[in-house]
Amino acid sequence: MDLLVNPTESSLLRFTTAGSVDDGKSTLIGRLLYDSKSIFEDQLLAVEESSKRRGDAHVNLALLTDGLRAEREQGITIDVAYRYFATPKRKFIIADTPGHIQYTRNMVTGASTADLAIILIDARLGVIEQTMRHTYLASLLRIGHIVLAVNKMDLVNFDQAVYDKIVADYMKFASGLENLPNVTPIPMSALNGDNVVEKSDATPWYTGPSLLQHLETVQVHTETAADAARFPVQWVIRPISDRNDAKLGNLHDYRGFAGRMASGTFRVGDDVLVYPSEMKTKITGIHTFEGPQPEAIPQLSYSITVADEIDTSRGGMIVKSNEPVQTAQEFDAMICWFADKKTLKPRGRFHLRHTTNDVRAVVTEVHYKVNISTLEKSAESKEFALNDIGCIRVRCATPIFFDAYSQNRTTGSFVLVDEQTNNTVAAGMIMKSLGNPDDFEDAGSAI
Amino acid sequence: MSAITHLQFLESEAIYILRETAAQFEKPALLFSGGKDSIVMAWLARKAFYPSRLPFKLLHVDTGHNFPEAMTYRDWFVQEIGADLVVGSVQKSIDDGRVQEEKGHNASRNKLQTVTLLDTIEEHQFDACLGGGRRDEEKARAKERFFSHRNEFGQWDPKNQRPELWNIFNGRKHFGEHFRVFPLSNWTEMDIWQYIRQENIPLPSLYFSHKRQIIERHGQLLAVGLNDERGNPIIPLLDEEKPRVKEMVIRFRTVGDASCTGAVESTASTIDDIVAEVAAARQTERGTRADDKRSETAMEDRKKEGYF
Numbered sequence: 017m018d019l020l021v022n023p024t025e026s027s028l029l030r031f032t033t034a035g036s037v038d039d040g041k042s043t044l045i046g047r048l049l050y051d052s053k054s055i056f057e058d059q060l061l062a063v064e065e066s067s068k069r070r071g072d073a074h075v076n077l078a079l080l081t082d083g084l085r086a087e088r089e090q091g092i093t094i095d096v097a098y099r100y101f102a103t104p105k106r107k108f109i110i111a112d113t114p115g116h117i118q119y120t121r122n123m124v125t126g127a128s129t130a131d132l133a134i135i136l137i138d139a140r141l142g143v144i145e146q147t148m149r150h151t152y153l154a155s156l157l158r159i160g161h162i163v164l165a166v167n168k169m170d171l172v173n174f175d176q177a178v179y180d181k182i183v184a185d186y187m188k189f190a191s192g193l194e195n196l197p198n199v200t201p202i203p204m205s206a207l208n209g210d211n212v213v214e215k216s217d218a219t220p221w222y223t224g225p226s227l228l229q230h231l232e233t234v235q236v237h238t239e240t241a242a243d244a245a246r247f248p249v250q251w252v253i254r255p256i257s258d259r260n261d262a263k264l265g266n267l268h269d270y271r272g273f274a275g276r277m278a279s280g281t282f283r284v285g286d287d288v289l290v291y292p293s294e295m296k297t298k299i300t301g302i303h304t305f306e307g308p309q310p311e312a313i314p315q316l317s318y319s320i321t322v323a324d325e326i327d328t329s330r331g332g333m334i335v336k337s338n339e340p341v342q343t344a345q346e347f348d349a350m351i352c353w354f355a356d357k358k359t360l361k362p363r364g365r366f367h368l369r370h371t372t373n374d375v376r377a378v379v380t381e382v383h384y385k386v387n388i389s390t391l392e393k394s395a396e397s398k399e400f401a402l403n404d405i406g407c408i409r410v411r412c413a414t415p416i417f418f419d420a421y422s423q424n425r426t427t428g429s430f431v432l433v434d435e436q437t438n439n440t441v442a443a444g445m446i447m448k449s450l451g452n453p454d455d456f457e458d459a460g461s462a463i
Numbered sequence: 464m465s466a467i468t469h470l471q472f473l474e475s476e477a478i479y480i481l482r483e484t485a486a487q488f489e490k491p492a493l494l495f496s497g498g499k500d501s502i503v504m505a506w507l508a509r510k511a512f513y514p515s516r517l518p519f520k521l522l523h524v525d526t527g528h529n530f531p532e533a534m535t536y537r538d539w540f541v542q543e544i545g546a547d548l549v550v551g552s553v554q555k556s557i558d559d560g561r562v563q564e565e566k567g568h569n570a571s572r573n574k575l576q577t578v579t580l581l582d583t584i585e586e587h588q589f590d591a592c593l594g595g596g597r598r599d600e601e602k603a604r605a606k607e608r609f610f611s612h613r614n615e616f617g618q619w620d621p622k623n624q625r626p627e628l629w630n631i632f633n634g635r636k637h638f639g640e641h642f643r644v645f646p647l648s649n650w651t652e653m654d655i656w657q658y659i660r661q662e663n664i665p666l667p668s669l670y671f672s673h674k675r676q677i678i679e680r681h682g683q684l685l686a687v688g689l690n691d692e693r694g695n696p697i698i699p700l701l702d703e704e705k706p707r708v709k710e711m712v713i714r715f716r717t718v719g720d721a722s723c724t725g726a727v728e729s730t731a732s733t734i735d736d737i738v739a740e741v742a743a744a745r746q747t748e749r750g751t752r753a754d755d756k757r758s759e760t761a762m763e764d765r766k767k768e769g770y771f
């Protein structure tokens with residue numbers, strides 16, 4: 017394989033892997049890294065040596081990712097490990113997360129930045145409780161694409177009937193979910209490499225792509241450019257200088273709002289609303305170090321200037337004037353609780369971090385918790401322990417500017433920070449606002 | 464709309480992290496070693512705050528074991544991007560009795576840097592230090608956060624790291640604690656080189672092929688003939704090693720403390736040559752560093768103490 021990524025064409029895909037212990041996750045990742053020549057000799061040598069010292073029967077590729085002393089000593093993955101590999105078409109970032117239920121928080125963390133999830137199934141065992149749990153988490157975090165990797169097909173004689181039944185079982189379960197991602201099932205053997213990089217002769221009945229072909233070509237970001245334009249302000253650039261800049265002219269009055277385009281696009285001349293004041297103005301400049309740009313596109317960073325002197329700073333947001341964002345002090349959200357030494361109870365107080373904002377917040381109600389193995393909702397217990405997922409109501413000291421998480425992963429997400437320890441104790445996804453007559457799903461058409 | 468390239472994504476992500484650092488901390492500093500990663504990081508910082516000057520200083524922890532080319536480059540670069548430089552000196556830490564020089568012909572000042580770094584952080588009251596560490600470099604780094612918390616002793620607790628979700632980075636801290644921030648976390652060595660090529664970033668000559676007097680020690684190619692500021696050889700030779708010194712055509716894949724930075728035999732004399740060489744390389748760049756070879760978890764152990 018040619019190793020050189022073409023830097024002018026290659027895009028980025030971020031994915032996460034899920035599956036229960038022994039489904040073949042490490043073997044699959046090892047194979048992708050190995051076949052794309054992303055494992056180096058000294059890494060392989062070091063892994064061989066430690067495998068030998070530990071008395072492992074074969075070279076344990078998990079040692080490549082399990083880097084912390086505690087992980088190596090206990091032979092388990094504790095934390096999210098990020099791995100990198102590239103083909104000429106694309107660069108990949110893998111979030112390798114431990115699959116066990118006690119590591120739900122790590123899965124949620126890995127999933128929060130993933131465009132795609134690979135969910136492994138052992139073909140001998142079929143769809144099990146873990147498969148459903150991982151699929152639920154992927155859909156909760158709004159990962160748009162799932163690859164259902166039906167692995168160890170060599171152990172069921174590459175039997176199409178076995179595969180078809182697993183896929184049918186899975187689709188039956190998955191179609192009951194609220195936001196079903198695109199599902200691409202692939203029969204494979206991670207150990208032998210069938211349908212991992214190359215299409216396999218052992219599955220002539222399978223007409224789809226190999227895993228790598230799929231990863232190289234799947235379209236994941238097409239939606240964000242069409243979404244409502246959202247530009248959270250990180251920092252205000254004020255050179256405070258009378259210098260003449262070659263690209264921008266005299267800098268005396270320069271005042272640029274620095275940030276990253278979360279979604280949608282801006283063009284110079286667009287009518288915009290600037291939060292928190294909700295004042296109307298026009299975009300006069302979209303700047304990068306390279307000079308003035310005609311438009312701002314999703315995921316890229318800019319400094320934006322506007323026509324009027326408008327008071328906004330970190331925590332503010334710029335949007336198009338015909339696409340206002342929700343503003344509210346109180347809202348309902350799904351959360352995953354991350355702390356192991358503390359629980360979440362009604363009346364709990366936190367710092368809430370949302371886009372570039374940081375406000376005081378209190379949990380006013382616990383609506384329900386979800387049993388993530390059965391997907392049943394229960395209001396019996398009002399207390400969240402480590403890894404618990406459920407729906408709460410939050411009230412902030414001042415209004416925040418947001419969209420529903422289902423509409424926008426950046427402006428719909430937040431974390432809760434413990435007031436004493438400063439630790440990040442919960443991940444939150446905003447469902448709907450209160451104290452606002454319109455459900456935000458209708459927000460766009462309400463104006 | 465076509466998707467952005469992976470280099471555009473990485474650049475924008477790093478700029479986002481740099482701006483978050485400026486916004487969330489009172490007095491950040493950017494750790495500048497003169498190596499390619501810190502050069503790329505400083506380059507990105509200039510972009511992040513343009514047309515302003517950098518809202519923080521560059522901090523160089525000087526081990527006194529320098530390649531002269533790296534020092535010349537450092538002073539030129541700092542001027543070029545219009546930044547201010549603070550230097551923390553390991554030699555001064557030794558003279559002040561804060562640390563003891565390691566003994567023996569294999570001695571290195573790598574570990575001593577940690578004390579100098581922490582002392583300099585304390586002296587200047589820096590509350591966040593931007594580092595050029597990448598997760599693909601080393602297995603302990605693979606678990607490091609973008610915003611990595613340090614307690615009041617400057618230590619890292621790998622088992623008690625804050626989860627990082629979406630684009631939300633939590634820099635809240637108690638008095639006396641600080642953060643290390645790694646804007647290049649998601650970059651690989653190849654990304655760094657492709658970006659240097661795309662941006663035409665000038666580099667210290669050490670990265671390109673040249674002739675040099677070399678001694679091979681424990682499989683490492685070390686540069687001979689360099690002295691510290693007192694005129695003592697940085698790599699003292701054993702008598703039996705002296706006949707083995709030879710001129711070789713080499714370059715450096717990383718540039719750090721001269722006592723433990725190994726060279727590779729190479730004729731790569733342009734960025735294009737280097738990109739091709741990195742693509743074909745079968746060793747990680749860390750494979751050339753003696754400091755990581757001391758034990759399996761050498762990096763994790765140093766990081767816990769407060770290392771970069």
Ligand SMILES: Nc1nc2c(ncn2[C@@H]2O[C@H](COP(=O)(O)OP(=O)(O)O)[C@@H](O)[C@H]2O)c(=O)[nH]1
Nearest residue numbers: 036037038039040041042043167168205206207
């Ligand atoms: N026969 C067969 N064995 C496999 C396959 N994939 C993985 N294995 C084996 O299953 C065991 C568990 O794999 P591992 O990758 O460690 O699973 P993980 O716990 O999900 O990371 C190992 O002994 C692998 O060799 C496969 O496709 N076919």
Ligand SMILES: [Mg+2]
Nearest residue numbers: 041042078093
């Ligand atoms: Mg594993």
